[in-house]
Amino acid sequence: MNIEVEEYIKRAERGEAEAQFYLGLFYEKGYGVGKNLELAVDWYRKSAEQGNVAAQYRLGDYFCLGKGIERDYSEAFKWYQLAAKRGNSNAQLNLGDMYKKGRGVKKSLELAIDWYRKSAEQGNTMARMSLALCYSEGRGVKRDYSEAMKWLLPSVGQENSDVQNSSDDYCRIEDYLESFSWYQLSAEQGNSDAQFLLGFWYQFGLDGVDRNLELAVDWYRKSAEQGNKLAVAALKRID
Numbered sequence: 001m002n003i004e005v006e007e008y009i010k011r012a013e014r015g016e017a018e019a020q021f022y023l024g025l026f027y028e029k030g031y032g033v034g035k036n037l038e039l040a041v042d043w044y045r046k047s048a049e050q051g052n053v054a055a056q057y058r059l060g061d062y063f064c065l066g067k068g069i070e071r072d073y074s075e076a077f078k079w080y081q082l083a084a085k086r087g088n089s090n091a092q093l094n095l096g097d098m099y100k101k102g103r104g105v106k107k108s109l110e111l112a113i114d115w116y117r118k119s120a121e122q123g124n125t126m127a128r129m130s131l132a133l134c135y136s137e138g139r140g141v142k143r144d145y146s147e148a149m150k151w152l153l154p155s156v157g158q159e160n161s162d163v164q165n166s167s168d169d170y171c172r173i174e175d176y177l178e179s180f181s182w183y184q185l186s187a188e189q190g191n192s193d194a195q196f197l198l199g200f201w202y203q204f205g206l207d208g209v210d211r212n213l214e215l216a217v218d219w220y221r222k223s224a225e226q227g228n229k230l231a232v233a234a235l236k237r238i239d
Contacts, residue, residue: 196219
């Protein structure tokens with residue numbers, strides 16, 4: 001155990017919420033300590049209970065995914081909601097997902113869209129994509145392809161405000177890459193929405209993925225061949 005980690009342990013045991021969050025992160029990732037998800041949860045909870053927004057968001061993830069603790073969507077919703085109300089765009093995105101899927105709360109597409117919009121207005125890439133899909137599919141809103149494209153295109157050339165100067169930076173970058181892998185698998189299985197989003201990811205080089213226009217066109221074309229109108233529109237813009 002290095003000196004820096006020992007200092008965080010001392011601060012965390014004194015009750016400092018930020019140090020408790022980082023100690024949770026160290027145990028989650030195995031930074032300077034043995035990887036231990038149960039201890040990560042314990043320290044995230046201590047920090048979250050003191051109002052640390054990043055810890056509240058991360059604790060929501062743990063309950064949602066069943067990492068280091070039994071999966072509990074109601075608890076996940078509770079912690080996401082606390083962080084979302086305080087402006088955490090990632091928690092707002094996940095809260096939208098909870099409402100969309102009816103996990104831990106009564107299903108409501110209207111509330112899902114409200115939270116996607118709050119997150120998207122902060123520049124959250126995944127929220128913009130989710131909101132765009134709602135408009136393209138007519139889920140909870142009137143189908144509107146122009147509105148769908150509006151939410152996708154602002155990500156071009158913008159930095160993602162969901163990866164900002166906050167203590168959950170380290171976590172969310174990895175989450176994006178995990179999301180990319182999930183979309184890639186879904187796209188390879190023939191999901192047209194995933195194919196479109198994968199094309200979009202490659203076209204603009206989002207979140208750690210190298211820009212590759214050739215691959216973008218390839219995925220857009222696969223999606224368009226299945227009738228995805230957003231993919232058709234994206235191909236026209238490239239041409």
